[in-house]
Amino acid sequence: MIQQYTKKDSISKLIFLFSGLLFLKLLVFHYFIGVKSNLIIISILNGLTVMAILFLASLIKKTDMFKIFIIINCFISIVFIFNSLYYKHFTTLLPVHIIYQINHVGGVGDSIWAILQPYHILFLVDIAPLVWYYNRIYKKSKRLMVKPMKASKVFMLVLFLAFTSGVGHFIINNADDAIRTPHNLGMINYHIYDLSRVFSDKTIPAGFASIAEEVIVEEEEEVEKNKYNGLIAGKNIIVVQAESFQNFVINKEVNGQQITPVLNQLIKNDSIYFSNYYEQVGWGNTSDAEFVSHTGFLPSTKNYSYKSYEGKTLITLPNLLKKKGYNTIVFHGNEPDFWNRKNMYPYMGFDTFISSEELEEEEIIGMGLSYKSLFKQGIPYLKSIDQPFYSLFITLTSHYPYIMEDKYKSLTLNSDYKDTILGNYFQTVNYLDSAIGQLIEDLKNEGLYYNSVIIVYGDHHGLKMQDEEATELLEVFLNAEYREDDMLRVPFLIHVPGSNINCEITTTGGMVDFFPTIANLLGISIENSYYIGKDLLNNNNGFATTFIHTAKGSFIEDDKVFLMSRDGVFENSRGWNKDTDEEIDLQEFKLGHERALAEIYLSQYILENQLLPLKEQLDILKILKEMGLCIN
Incomplete structure (x- = not known):
């Protein structure tokens, strides 16, 4: 031929x-x-x-x-x-x-x-x-x-x-x-x-215009204002961003063993636990989790955020804390240039970056320094800087494909899970849990525990629905279908020693809500013009925009989930009730779909054009009109 x-x-x-x-x-x-x-x-x-x-x-x-x-x-x-x-x-x-x-x-x-x-x-x-x-x-x-x-x-x-x-x-x-x-x-x-x-400067697509003002502006509700305001003011903050840590393992057992016994206990004592918290990362995965959590804006859709917004003036949680006299420090057991962190952290407000160049590579698991080694080596740095401080530990051990030597494994798994992707995931998450327990003991021994707040959240999901082996095993383990909202849900826990608080927040939220929620707890007054997220402690309107791992325009609310069709056609999309799994008429999701798009596009427009702080409360409709994109 x-x-x-x-x-x-x-x-x-x-x-x-x-x-x-x-x-x-x-x-x-x-x-x-x-x-x-x-x-x-x-x-x-x-x-x-x-x-x-x-x-x-x-x-x-x-x-x-x-x-x-x-x-x-x-x-x-x-x-x-x-x-x-x-x-x-x-x-x-x-x-x-x-x-x-x-x-x-x-x-x-x-x-x-x-x-x-x-x-x-x-x-x-x-x-x-x-x-x-x-x-x-x-x-x-x-x-x-x-x-x-x-x-x-x-x-x-x-x-x-x-x-x-x-x-x-x-x-x-x-x-x-x-x-x-x-x-x-x-x-x-x-x-x-x-x-x-x-090569295009256009952030918001033409025609995205006919968005009603209420797409982001929340309806006023009778909620208790400033709940827990100032609860952790003046305390040291220790944040653990846990690699590939999903919520489904919390309070779960495998072969009669708790997967996360330490965290399960923390949730019951002196803690606020957000059980419907969702990842909102973009192209930058782990680095985007850092970015979104500390800025209150969604990540770039053009590039990973630490590249897109390098050199931009940002209002971030660490930057605001520095004005309150906090020292800021971040730890990561990998190369400082990975995800452009070395260049970006000054704009994020971190004074000190301790990477693999300063840390001893004494215990390597997977992609880099192990959880336990990272925490152990971080303690002397925390002891050496003036208090109060804001510290962020970016972890690596439970990174895909979740391979660890047997000596680090503590769970005894039967043949259903042993040497499977799910079984390996259980082992790495259990190792994380153990490392957090050791971190708490070290903080107590060094006299830092009772004047500190420990925050743990997952950076993104680890087990993908596309992985047929993992999904099949998970659905047996969960005794339920493994869906997108299950995949994207990550833990978010705030442990406040001596607070006598035992609270579960079920309001749906995402990583954009981290900044305003923690700011309220710190007693820092910030305007809505600083962020797109919401204070989850003082808001009953749950909403989390999702994209990259779902089609743009998808979102999750307190009682329902909407998945935009990947072919971009709204009518081909799916929506269902979270509790009953019953399909819901798509027209009920139209406003939420427009809100999700608005949050994505306006996050990018505001950050690219360095509009922060906005002169007044974030008004989507007004911004779109000024851009000539609204059709009335």
């Missing part, structure tokens, strides 16, 4: 050959990521884009085009593989800004190998036959230098193909302001769209 496409030295026939091969891969890939609506059409439109790329490549003069097309085919096939791996972990495609993280790939090597499967290599199945044909037959036929097509003809073809692809997407997506996703653009065209966003 190959020979018939090359015997007349026709570039156009070569282009059709390689476009056809890549079209087949597009079909397979789009099916793999779950493109359901318009699978064939979306693949064809992406195939047209591939064809345009090959036509542009044909402009290279006096070049062996067959060889060039093999290289392009190989490159795109490798992109298929990387996208498959990335999608498996993040349910989206590789973002353009991943280039900023290339230097850190080695740090997550174990995670990549754990995801890689033999079937991923099938995207390269045609490369060997093409290379064999090229070396054995094509080169000997002396048809290496194919006369290039006229540039004018190529440009006309490229414009036609690009126009056809663009118009096709516009038609199937019904509007110019539709939410763009890999599921409605396809792989190739989504990457082009993502690349275009890097």
Whole structure:
């Protein structure tokens, strides 16, 4: 077959050959990521884009085009593989800004190998036959230098193909302001769209206009104002951001053993526990958890936040505490440049950053320094700085794929869980729990415990719904379906020694609520114009925007969950009651969907344009009007 496409030295026939091969891969890939609506059409439109790329490549003069097309085919096939791996972990495609993280790939090597499967290599199945044909037959036929097509003809073809692809997407997506996703653009065209966003200043999409003022402004309720205000004023704050720590393990047992006995006990004594708290990370995962928690704004949708907002003037919890006489310090057992932390922490308000460069690598588990070693080495630093202080420990041990040596494991697991992804997760979380217990004992021994507040929250989920093995085991363990709200729920615990408080807050919240909630406890008066989040101790309107791991526009409330369809079509979305699992009419979610989008877009607009502090209370409608985006 190959020979018939090359015997007349026709570039156009070569282009059709390689476009056809890549079209087949597009079909397979789009099916793999779950493109359901318009699978064939979306693949064809992406195939047209591939064809345009090959036509542009044909402009290279006096070049062996067959060889060039093999290289392009190989490159795109490798992109298929990387996208498959990335999608498996993040349910989206590789973002353009991943280039900023290339230097850190080695740090997550174990995670990549754990995801890689033999079937991923099938995207390269045609490369060997093409290379064999090229070396054995094509080169000997002396048809290496194919006369290039006229540039004018190529440009006309490229414009036609690009126009056809663009118009096709516009038609199937019904509007110019539709939410763009890999599921409605396809792989190739989504990457082009993502690349275009890097050079675009537009944060809020055109047409996002008709949002009612009430999308974020909460309805006034008769709630007790300033509840717990100043409870922890003047105390030291010790925050543990726990890697991949999900809420479902709290107060649970496996084979008759508590998974988190220390935290279970803390929840019952001198603590405020938020049982419906959700991750809100973006491209930066762990680093975004830090960013969102300490700014009260959602992360960037263009890049990881510590890159997007480097150099920006920020109002953060550590910055406000410094004005109150607090010292601020952060600990992380990894490289200081990972996620651009070294450059970003001064803007976040952290005076001191203790990383792997200052810490002794005495006990390495997984990606870096173990929980226990990090806490142990952090205590002398806390003793040496003036009080009060605000400290943040960023942990690593329970990072995917949750591999630990047996000597660190304390749980006895039966054959149902032993050496499974879920069993390994239980062991790492149990190790975290033990490390927190040891940290508390060390604080007591050093005289720091009773004048300190210990805060623990999970940075993001660890067990993904896409992992069939983990999901199957989890649903047996939970005796319930493992859904998105289960996956995204993380613990949030505030332990105040000697407070005699034993309180569970069931109001739904997310990481944007950390800043205003802790500020209230510290007795720091902050205006609503400083953040998008809410004080969970003085608010009964639960709401948490979710994205990246769900489609943009999804959200969770106290009694229901809304998942925006990944094809960007509202009518294809799902919504259900959290307690009964019953499906709910989608129209009941329309306002919440618009609010979720508003929080995402305005977080980015405000931070990118350094509008903080806002001159008045955050008014979504007014800001959109000033931008000329509201239609009345």
